[in-house]
Amino acid sequence: MGVAADDGPVEHVSAVAAGRVIEAPPSAGGYPVHLGAGILSGIGDVWSGRARGGRVLLVHDAAVVEIAGMVEASMVDAGLHVVRAPVPSGESSKSLAEVERLCRLAADAGLRRADSVVALGGGMIGDLAGFVAASYQRGIDLVHVPTTLLAMVDSAIGGKTGVNLPEGKNYVGAIWQPKLVYMDVEVLDSLPERELASGFAEVIKYAFLEGGDLLELVESWPVLPGPREALIDLVARCVEHKLRVVAVDERESGLRASLNLGHTAGHGIEAATEYERYAHGEAISLGLLVALRLSADHAGLDEAHRDRAATVLRRHGLPDKLHPEVDLDRVMDALGRDKKSDGTALNMVLISAPGEVILGADPPRDEVRRAISELRR
Numbered sequence: 018m019g020v021a022a023d024d025g026p027v028e029h030v031s032a033v034a035a036g037r038v039i040e041a042p043p044s045a046g047g048y049p050v051h052l053g054a055g056i057l058s059g060i061g062d063v064w065s066g067r068a069r070g071g072r073v074l075l076v077h078d079a080a081v082v083e084i085a086g087m088v089e090a091s092m093v094d095a096g097l098h099v100v101r102a103p104v105p106s107g108e109s110s111k112s113l114a115e116v117e118r119l120c121r122l123a124a125d126a127g128l129r130r131a132d133s134v135v136a137l138g139g140g141m142i143g144d145l146a147g148f149v150a151a152s153y154q155r156g157i158d159l160v161h162v163p164t165t166l167l168a169m170v171d172s173a174i175g176g177k178t179g180v181n182l183p184e185g186k187n188y189v190g191a192i193w194q195p196k197l198v199y200m201d202v203e204v205l206d207s208l209p210e211r212e213l214a215s216g217f218a219e220v221i222k223y224a225f226l227e228g229g230d231l232l233e234l235v236e237s238w239p240v241l242p243g244p245r246e247a248l249i250d251l252v253a254r255c256v257e258h259k260l261r262v263v264a265v266d267e268r269e270s271g272l273r274a275s276l277n278l279g280h281t282a283g284h285g286i287e288a289a290t291e292y293e294r295y296a297h298g299e300a301i302s303l304g305l306l307v308a309l310r311l312s313a314d315h316a317g318l319d320e321a322h323r324d325r326a327a328t329v330l331r332r333h334g335l336p337d338k339l340h341p342e343v344d345l346d347r348v349m350d351a352l353g354r355d356k357k358s359d360g361t362a363l364n365m366v367l368i369s370a371p372g373e374v375i376l377g378a379d380p381p382r383d384e385v386r387r388a389i390s391e392l393r394r
């Protein structure tokens with residue numbers, strides 16, 4: 018993808034208790050990403066060694082109370098003062114009202130500029146708590162501890178934080194890079210199958226963006242979550258891919274847009290179904306098939322790749338057919354309103370081959386419509 022190799026993430030193995038470490042390059046935020054299985058009890062030592070202040074606001078999804086208890090215990094053992102802030106599960110908590118509540122909680126607990134926020138949960142918590150960290154007292158340190166596959170391979174990396182408005186998703190936010198990302202794949206044991214598959218849709222996206230052995234690995238992936246060590250490797254590959262992209266384009270003026278492969282039609286389908294019928298990854302699964310169809314028609318992609326994608330999506334319970342009740346006109350309307358689209362151009366990501374990305378494509382609307390309606394057959 019034209020990304021200089023010497024700007025890439027660097028991986029090394031630290032003390033076993035804290036897993037392996039991928040170093041985000043300075044231009045991607047310059048922070049360590051710890052990754053392993055059964056490493057959660059080491060988080061207190063790792064963070065207390067880097068934290069500038071002694072207080073931590075532990076913002077966590079209400080669904081991961083036990084994991085929050087482990088993180089708290091580890092941090093308290095390491096001498097940190099932890100204030101727990103459970104947040105009700107679900108996208109509706111990603112709101113300005115919740116930002117205000119959490120900031121006031123931080124103020125009441127006496128958090129100062131040198132203190133930190135730990136975001137423990139999926140992408141919802143990462144975005145919400147990340148935005149709290151970005152704005153509280155003009156910005157305090159942030160640690161991401163992702164507990165969904167989607168958050169591990171995608172939202173915990175790259176520094177995008179924010180909340181939703183009634184007017185639109187992610188309409189208020191900031192780029193705020195974490196000081197530490199800490200991933201323990203064992204936390205995925207409690208994740209519902211559908212959420213696991215939804216995260217895997219993003220993994221499949223990376224596989225087509227990168228091609229090569231990552232695509233082969235993903236195509237041959239057994240039932241989710243899969244063997245632990247292999248899963249750690251797979252997550253690491255996705256993290257490294259995203260870090261390489263963010264390192265050259267933190268603010269999405271160019272290459273970072275490649276990560277939106279499958280997201281143009283995917284967002285349209287999500288919006289047209291009020292974010293209810295499909296989990297994000299399920300919509301991306303459909304969006305990916307639309308992007309690959311248009312890639313075959315407009316960018317010379319071998320048609321067989323679309324079938325390869327459909328096969329791997331199906332194997333993990335992801336949709337390759339659009340529900341007949343979904344209104345095509347509404348999907349097309351929503352495409353026009355997607356905030357990521359640039360004026361009237363669709364600004365789509367296509368590929369001419371796995372690993373060969375084309376940015377800013379603007380295929381004719383009727384062909385986009387045809388590619389979406391093809392999913393109904």
Ligand SMILES: NC(=O)c1ccc[n+]([C@@H]2O[C@H](COP(=O)([O-])OP(=O)(O)OC[C@H]3O[C@@H](n4cnc5c(N)ncnc54)[C@H](O)[C@@H]3O)[C@@H](O)[C@H]2O)c1
Nearest residue numbers: 078080106139140141142164165167168172177204207208
């Ligand atoms: N910042 C970014 O770059 C970025 C990228 C992609 C997505 N996002 C955002 O991420 C959000 C979606 O993230 P998500 O898919 O992780 O959703 P989520 O955070 O809502 O989590 C999904 C569900 O899993 C539950 N859960 C989380 N961890 C669990 C665990 N270990 N065991 C059991 N249940 C668990 C949650 O309670 C929730 O019901 C959206 O708000 C999206 O906008 C952000």
Ligand SMILES: [Zn+2]
Nearest residue numbers: 219280297301
């Ligand atoms: Zn996505």
